[in-house]
Amino acid sequence: MSEAIVCVKDFEKHAYNVLPRNALDYYRSGAGAEETLAHNRKAFSKYKIRPRCLRNVAKRDLSTTVLGEKVQIPVGISPTAMQRMAHPEGECANARAAQAMGTIFTLSTIATSSIEEVAQAAPYGTKWFQLYIYNDRNVTRRLVERAEKAGFKALVLTVDTPMFGLRLADIRNKFVLPPHLKFANFAGDKATGINQTESGSGLNNYVNRLFDQSLEWKDIKWLQSFTKLPIVVKGVLTAEDALIAADLGVQGILVSNHGARQVDGTPASIEALPEIVRAVGDRVEVYMDGGITDGTDIFKALALGARMVFFGRPALWGLAHSGEEGVKKILNILKTELDYTMAITGCATVRDIDHRMVVHESYYSKL
Ligand SMILES: Cc1cc2nc3c(=O)[nH]c(=O)nc-3n(C[C@H](O)[C@H](O)[C@H](O)COP(=O)(O)O)c2cc1C
Ligand SMILES: CCCCCCC(=O)C(=O)O
Numbered sequence: 001m002s003e004a005i006v007c008v009k010d011f012e013k014h015a016y017n018v019l020p021r022n023a024l025d026y027y028r029s030g031a032g033a034e035e036t037l038a039h040n041r042k043a044f045s046k047y048k049i050r051p052r053c054l055r056n057v058a059k060r061d062l063s064t065t066v067l068g069e070k071v072q073i074p075v076g077i078s079p080t081a082m083q084r085m086a087h088p089e090g091e092c093a094n095a096r097a098a099q100a101m102g103t104i105f106t107l108s109t110i111a112t113s114s115i116e117e118v119a120q121a122a123p124y125g126t127k128w129f130q131l132y133i134y135n136d137r138n139v140t141r142r143l144v145e146r147a148e149k150a151g152f153k154a155l156v157l158t159v160d161t162p163m164f165g166l167r168l169a170d171i172r173n174k175f176v177l178p179p180h181l182k183f184a185n186f187a188g189d190k191a192t193g194i195n196q197t198e199s200g201s202g203l204n205n206y207v208n209r210l211f212d213q214s215l216e217w218k219d220i221k222w223l224q225s226f227t228k229l230p231i232v233v234k235g236v237l238t239a240e241d242a243l244i245a246a247d248l249g250v251q252g253i254l255v256s257n258h259g260a261r262q263v264d265g266t267p268a269s270i271e272a273l274p275e276i277v278r279a280v281g282d283r284v285e286v287y288m289d290g291g292i293t294d295g296t297d298i299f300k301a302l303a304l305g306a307r308m309v310f311f312g313r314p315a316l317w318g319l320a321h322s323g324e325e326g327v328k329k330i331l332n333i334l335k336t337e338l339d340y341t342m343a344i345t346g347c348a349t350v351r352d353i354d355h356r357m358v359v360h361e362s363y364y365s366k367l
Helices: 008-018 021-028 035-046 090-101 115-121 137-149 168-173 202-210 219-226 239-247 269-280 295-303 313-344
Strands: 047-049 064-066 069-071 075-077 104-107 126-131 154-158 231-236 252-255 285-289 308-311 358-360
Touching (some): 021 313, 035 269, 075 313, 090 104, 104 115, 154 219, 219 231
Parallel strands (some): 252 285
């Protein structure tokens, strides 16, 4: 009899057994020697929770607001490309799960379900659209217009990908998108659909050929000139860049090392979070992703100043298990784990999780 699946890591183990190599390696891998990939998770254990007692936690509320919209739980779904390699309904199933759980789903530019398909699949859920900026700016502009029209509530501009990180497993596998799938936001467009015959990792070739490597902070003004949607910049890891983003008037900063997929050797996202929160204060909402696999991780990130956290891979493991149901289970597990953590540490609401409740482990050696 197979063991019961009770935590996110169980879903991951299951996915490793069922996904084809080409897809699993693409989903799983990080850049280079994958030191940061391991560190994204391990770093959480360097932060310790200081629980408070006897604070009436009989009624608990895990909801919060993000960019003015209410979400039922402070954990949502980061953009990950090509989700139909994990499940035939891919992004549509993922978006439906987020809708059912009252949280945010972020659709990748490089999705295997289109903006319009996802909007139709989850019409009531809060959906954000992740944006890459192409050399041909009209490509990006059309995506923004479609996302606006389809009711997406924010643009998540990824700023850490002038090139695609060197992911050795994809290069070894000569990654190709399975022929029955397509980059659905570019259906019928030869230039921006992936060339399935390119050698090496087709992904590196695609990004290096089409994404705008000359992008600068001032280009955010270009984006702001034709959209009213709030802009969240994703991939910031330093106070310096966070301040530039705040000065440009973006509405959100997603502290992220892209799931350790861009350059090996960066800090874990959770380690970068405090300096960014300190730098921007209340000027901009700050979120984080990278390595979240447990409710205590969410608690720690909120205590260190994140308003909301997101995850990427766990949703893929949920999809690989059972599509929409699998992602719902993942979100429910994280919700339950966060609820337990809050109750046992004396927090009835997410606003009660304050910065004194989580300290770096070095705090205890200094006492
Ligand atoms: C398979 C995969 C595909 C991804 N695709 C995108 C993408 O299209 N756009 C983007 O901004 N980030 C992308 N990311 C990064 C995620 O949005 C997110 O930052 C990362 O997965 C968070 O780390 P976690 O997987 O440990 O939760 C991808 C990550 C993975 C694992
Ligand atoms: C074919 C282009 C892949 C785009 C990038 C997807 C991504 O961000 C990732 O981390 O993978």
